[in-house]
Amino acid sequence: MIECNNLTHYYGEKLVFENLNFKVREGSILGLLGKNGTGKTTAFNILNGFLQPTSGKCLIFGEDTQHMSPKTKARIGFLIEGHIQYSFMNIHQIEKFYSGFYPQWKSTAYWELISKLNVSPKQKISDMSCGQRSQVALGLILAQDPDLLILDDFSMGLDPGYRRLFIDYLREYAKAENKTLFTTSHIIQDMERLIDDVLIIDYNKVLVQSSVSEFRSNFRRFDFVLENDETDLKKESFIVNIEKVKNKVELYTYSTESVVKKYLDDNHILVSNFAQVEMPLEDAFIGLTGKY
């Protein structure tokens, strides 16, 4: 449904990413994760045709995103970072405005969500809280009934209640209607509740693209305490990341426990309290990309 090939982008001389390749399969919910400045919004802008990549291209429904036809755009629901909408309109006017563009417009989906907000139809969007605006933006996307939803940082500015409402509504809708969803968020707990597949990018490269469950089962964390906190831990190829605070160590790897123990034995590193620790997605993400 989405296919990006050899995507490279520079802002001036600053490389954002190079030869980025990824696909989003039909019916999946894919979350794009990355630290600040790794190019998430840049990728979204390229996908929506608001930015021309330095090289490479993205296809949505087989069309180059730089030249999307109105018909293809009608099949894509797009949420701008911060739930930006036409704030000079009220909630009735904005529904009336958008309904003119989409023949399959589902007014009831919009008003069902808006009814939860306890606001009048004449409530101006500029006078609404960020949480309420997020529901308006979501309601408009649901009423549009697109095949593909692209949501840029949907949790920005939302309190926990609205985030939960947004995620639960969205996931239920996407699964019930077999919609494809490509999204990003700074709050990874939210992503974990929402997404099936994950794409993790770091500066210039893709670190992971797999299902969340596969990533969580393959990527492991081992905690242990060094007998001697002066011990220098040599980073071998199987080690993805080591976080060390005094004598407490977190070691992240795709390898098994036996490989890690062999490494410790071979290097004569004495440890205690050795244990494999289950990680939520957020910890796995930090373990993979590092804290800084």
Added chain:
Amino acid sequence: MWKSVFYKEWLKIRWFIVGYTLLGVLGIGYMFLALKHSFAFTEGENMWHLALFQGHQFYSHFKFVPLAGGLTIAFTQYLPETINKRLKLTFHLPLAENKILLIMQAFGACSLLVSFLIFFGLFTGFSLIYFPVQMVSNSLITISPWMLAGFAAYFIIVLIILEPKWIFRFCYLLIGGFFMTIYFTLDGTAAYSHANSGLFILTVLLSVTFVFSAYRFRKGEA
């Protein structure tokens, strides 16, 4: 779909265009009230003499009114689109990008046209009460470039607001400022009688310049 675009544009500018038109109508009313006052205290022949031989233009206060209208409508229509880059929402609508912008601009220009036609009609009607057709005709030739300047200002401001780079905005401002002076260079009555058609063509050409800025905005040259 164009009806929806018109609806959005109307929501943005409705109070401003109505307010501007009302103020303009009041201004024209006041102008002719002052003229009536002058006729009451001066012989009609003297007024005609002033107008015909000394180049007196009783409507000179009207000179920058269309310009103000062009600026007002351009800002009220396009600033809300650029705040938080809301133009992305517009570009995501299922219509060709240039077509949407063209509809938006056509709506703004037509709104101005309606206002200007009201002004033009009132001005012509009231003028014919006091002056012969030939003098009124010369007055209309005089105010035509001012009206065209209103449209030109509108198109130039659209070009500037849609432009994503400040350096280009500054350049457009300088070039646009130069273009605007062309509409106001000559002060004499009917001085633009041979130039109005040229100014009209220039104004029409300015109406398509927005595609440069829109293209650059779409390609993310911010």
